[in-house]
Amino acid sequence: MTNEKLVALAINAMDNAYVPYSNYRVGAALLTQSGKVYTGCNIENASYSPTVCAERTAIFKAVSEGERKFVKIAVAGGKNGEISGEFPPCGVCRQVMAEFCEDGFVILVVNGANSFTEYKLSDILPFSFNPKHIK
Numbered sequence: 001m002t003n004e005k006l007v008a009l010a011i012n013a014m015d016n017a018y019v020p021y022s023n024y025r026v027g028a029a030l031l032t033q034s035g036k037v038y039t040g041c042n043i044e045n046a047s048y049s050p051t052v053c054a055e056r057t058a059i060f061k062a063v064s065e066g067e068r069k070f071v072k073i074a075v076a077g078g079k080n081g082e083i084s085g086e087f088p089p090c091g092v093c094r095q096v097m098a099e100f101c102e103d104g105f106v107i108l109v110v111n112g113a114n115s116f117t118e119y120k121l122s123d124i125l126p127f128s129f130n131p132k133h134i135k
């Protein structure tokens with residue numbers, strides 16, 4: 001699975017976003033160590049706080065299917081589905097990544113039609129609180 005293909009899957013996943021309140025469509029595509037890809041979109045709610053981000057949708061779909069080892073995730077988003085710059089993972093999604101992923105887990109943040117930047121989890125969530133602290 002190339003980075004380019006994973007990015008394309010994340011962009012496709014934006015189509016399923018349920019975003020009647022913000023109109024920001026976000027898509028994610030998560031590659032597991034077993035070689036499978038789980039996609040996700042953001043799903044909003046009239047009560048706002050139950051809203052779930054695209055990254056967590058993808059991660060929870062994977063975990064619920066028995067997958068817990070992840071290699072990388074691609075994330076794309078933008079108002080009305082138009083990508084006009086980076087849409088990086090929120091803090092809550094970074095914390096969920098820290099639960100399941102190693103420091104070297106890669107986040108591909110899309111910033112244009114066929115353009116993305118690669119980040120490591122340890123760079124975007126330094127000094128994380130993670131399962132090692134409560135074992």
Ligand code: THU
Binds near residue numbers: 026044053055093
């Ligand atoms: N959103 C995501 O899907 N992922 C993020 O990491 C940041 C925010 C969604 C939540 C909400 O539906 C919309 O983007 C605007 O905040």
